[in-house]
Amino acid sequence: MRMKASEELITSGHLACQGCGGTMVMRHALRALGDNTVVVIPACCWTIIAGQFPYSSLRVPILHTAFETAGAAASGVRAALDIQGKEDTNVLAFAGDGGTFDIGLQSLSGAAERNEDIIYICYDNEAYMNTGIQRSSATPEMAWTTTTPSTRPKSGPKKNMIQILAAHKAPYCATANVAWPEDLTNKVKKAMTIRGTKFIHVLSPCPPGWKISSEYSIEVARLATHCNVFPIYEVYDGERYHINIQPKNIPVTEYLKAQGRFRHLTDEEIEHIQKRVDYEWKILLQREMTDSYHMNMPA
Amino acid sequence: MKKVLMGNHAASWAVKLADVKMIAAYPITPQTQIVEELSEMCGSGELKAKFLKVESEHSAMASCIAASSAGVRAFTATSANGLALMHELLHWASGARLPLVMVNVNRAMAPGWNIWADQSDSLSQRDTGWLQLYVEDNQEVLDTVLQAYYIAEKVNLPVMVCYDAFFLSHTYEAVDIPEKQAVQDWLPPHARENILNTKDPRAFNGLVMPDVYMEMRYKLQQAHEEAVAVVKEAGESFAKAFDRSYSTIETVYCDDAETVLVTSSSTTSPARLVVEALREKGMKIGLMKVRLFRPFPVDDICQVLSGKKKVVVIDRNISFGKGGIFADEIRGAIANDPQAPIIFGYITGLGGRDITPELVEDIVMEAEKNERPERLALWKGLKS
């Protein structure tokens, strides 16, 4: 879908770094959502990207809100719109991984459990990038950040947010990747047709935080999926899994070697990550195979 | 229509009369019955509002802020730890200039766990930019919640209505419930500019650089200063409509008093009895109830207290390391008055301990006896 810059709901002049993935996520999401949308942004890179007072880089209303409140604030906007008869207005909560995986998990859980009619997009750059690359629970295992130095990199695997949302029986959960913009906009469009809480987890490369040159932003994001590090799939009603992009099963080392944040890894550590990735991928395949399509909930 | 209502239900009735459109709630004793009643009202359809059963007070305030930003009247209620959890967002509500109303049923802070009356919870939120009103009885609860919306929407600031746990919250009193139509005639419908509007898309609460942040804070302070008059005006117009009058403070026998007893909330009721009794005994004593704590009605208070010999302040709260907070505020307000009285600040009734007329009289007589207070924070009622 081609649009003129003046028709896009995000304007140039925003304050994102060169090659910012999170900015692309917003752009693709709004291309699908259209202008009848209210965006709720907790503390995250987008607090800055949206521009300082008295400006905005979006042509839809934004409610900037506290770090941990995306789920609750989106719920509040939803309630206020509904009571005013504006059920057709989309409410988009747009949060980073810190605001989703960590500090905002509670209010997101609350919103998902109440099945609020919102679309929640987490643009995941895998650390607190806005504050200067501190680890979050979305930071991948063994990655360097400014709080997980390469002498003591991040221990333990990345939190699986989709599983958490699926456990809430959210009607629609999906992962996406900025390298596949059409898949992302299609998922947002699909989310718009489903009532309840829709959660879309989008891998969003951060050139300064991942220690990559800005032009590699998309390439590295794409590798994440083709190496099975970040599979692209949907979960309907918390149960039915569907993988959307068939990965090329490239060795994970290709992905890791492309980024400065993994530069310190030894061959043994890469092997360990490969095993974990293989294991997780197998589990995902099993989930897809054993989905409960035919086991409808009793009405 | 008169009904016998507990204080909490008086608050619920006010919310219904104010035609609030969005209520977010999380349970905490002693506030819970407010939202239980509202939940019933929404369930039965007598109140057409969204009722959001959030997972924390923090989210309650976050969603109220959001709903208010989207242009509807919102309400929540809490107490003690719940209010403390909201702390960050209280700044958001005032900084965003939102006309929210919240009831805080004053309860002691843990630990140890204590669910009984104590004002330290709301007074800890003194600097968050909210207006705070402390009320004495159940009728005032209902009337003040209504006035709170009136005031909030005139000054674009959030208002907290505070009353004591159990002494009001769970105590039944006869409450005159105004007619819905009368309330609608008095309280203008909620209509604000500067809301989330897809037809005029704006970004709210974004990044503010040092070059204008201070000016915006100045405007917030200005709004507080102007709110004193608005509170009075609200009380006056409310009196015209409903025949019950309210202001920033209330005084009894203060004109010729040499000693003025200062109270707030339910402590005022035993104090009234004591002051009546002492007047009958010929003591030149008056009573000042402070209803509006933020903005602090400095002029009104100084006008009453200037030239008095002694002022005795009873605080059911404490700012540790200093003392009673009302006493401290009054000292600060009157410090530059050349006719400033001697101020005795008493701390008592913490954590729900009864403040009986005998205790109040004890305090007054002790202050009467001493020329000056022995120390800044005088404690009364401690086990001997």
Added chain:
Amino acid sequence: MSDHKPIVYKNCEDVPAVVMSEASMLWNKTGAWRYIKPKYCDKVPPCNQGCPAGNDVENFVRLAEEKKYKEAWLSIKEENPFPRVCGRVCYYPCETACNRGQFDRAVSINALERFIGDYVSTDTKIERLQNDSGKKVAVVGSGPAGLTTAYHLARLGHGVHVYEADEKPGGVLRYGIPEYRLPKKVLDEEIQDIINLGVTIDCNKKVGETIQWEALLDFDAVFVATGAHKSRNVGIENEEAQGVMPGLGFLKKVAQGKKVHLGPRTVVVGGGNTAIDAARTAMRLGSQVTIHYYRSRNEIPAFKEEVDEAQKEGVHFDMLSEPVRVLVDGDKATGIEMRRTRLGDPDESGRRRPVSVEGSEYSVDATTIIIAIGEDTDLEYLPSEIQEERGRVIVDAFGATSRPGVFAGGDMAIANHNVAYAIGSGKAAAIAIDAYLKGSHVSDIVAQTTIGEYGAMSMSHYIEAGRAHAKNRYTKSVVSYNDINLNYFEEQERSKQTKLELSERHQNFKEVHQGLSEDQIQNDAQRCFHCGVCTMCDTCYIYCPDIAIEHKGDAAWGYDINFDYCKGCGICVHECPRNAMMMEDE
């Protein structure tokens, strides 16, 4: 809302009480962050570089993909008057060069060209590009080189008179390439397009016999392209015997419809295309055919596909054998004595040299012996002022000879004896002659008209040389396989041409290759990488984080980069699937 100017609050009163936006961020020209910037620049696809005729291959494939077959045909015709001929007889160096070949298999460019030509040509006219210049050019020889020169010169507005020694135009296309590879009807139709441009083709006129060289000098310029059609002799005993004939002579007689009696057994000596053509033609005339070649199958110079087809059709191959003498009965050949060879060290061409194995002689019965070991030029009619070397006229890259105003091309001037090179040399000469006639010098335009490193010329670049947008074109930078962003492509099967059943290839000259269907064409056109050429695939546009790339408009081609906001992240260039962009310093 003033979008492009920052808002200034003059005093405290001015500052709003609410943190609410009043304008967009468009005032913030983030282009100032940039130190390196992207640029659209089309580069040379390897197919274009690989095409000796200078076809804009990528362009016609793209047009075909869009089902704009007429435009695709016109695109080829801009460069080459013979899409239908080339789509049949070219050995497609474009496909050898095709980057897709390293990914899965090359795009079926040759079959695409044939499809486009066959689909369109009969009802569409080629227009002249320029009005009559008043200049007259003589072209000697109506083979692919001569006709190409005539065609382009006529389009450029010049009067052209072609002299042809034979009774019909076409040269090797008519008399060398058999009907089953190139039907005469196809050739006639494409020659008719040239005649329709006003070109006169004067047949049965041989320079030095029916017309004198000096007469040609009355023209403003002369182009000679009389090919190489003097068959070489082996130089063995009894080579002049009855029943021994040269390959090209044999093919020409068949093409002319003359009766040729071969007898039951034909021996063909040689391994070039003429040998294979002769063998397959003899086979169709009902003779059993054996090809004798003095190296092995690996060294055979004929197109591999032709060799394979010959074998399938029943032609026998006797490799590593060389002729010793023709066996005769009186003056009639009855067979040939052959001798085994073995492969020695490589020669200068890199192929292993055959070495005779003494004492390995053997006899082969034959009713006809066709000698097809190569052809030489005949330069005798040229005046001495036109310099020659090793039987070829010495020319520069544009065909200019040592005599001003005289140009030469085709097999008589260039080393590569095949149709595509001949067409390329004809076009180069047309450009040079046009420049010569206008008094300009080709050295001024060589950079813009040469595509890639191998010397192919682009007529469209020549025509557009003066236009401003043409100056941004990169005519030298060729896109390699590593320049392609393979993430954007999936493996996809190449379309396969159907061929005439083997059982139907006897006693007739029906065309063997049947071409591709439209569906197959679409499949293959979609496989094209479009190396180095923007297809408006939107990859740059969609990935731009700064919304700084925009379409030029509904009707226009390409994108604009808004350098007010482009931060120079480089994603557009890095992601471009086909390397049609580049970064350059500010």
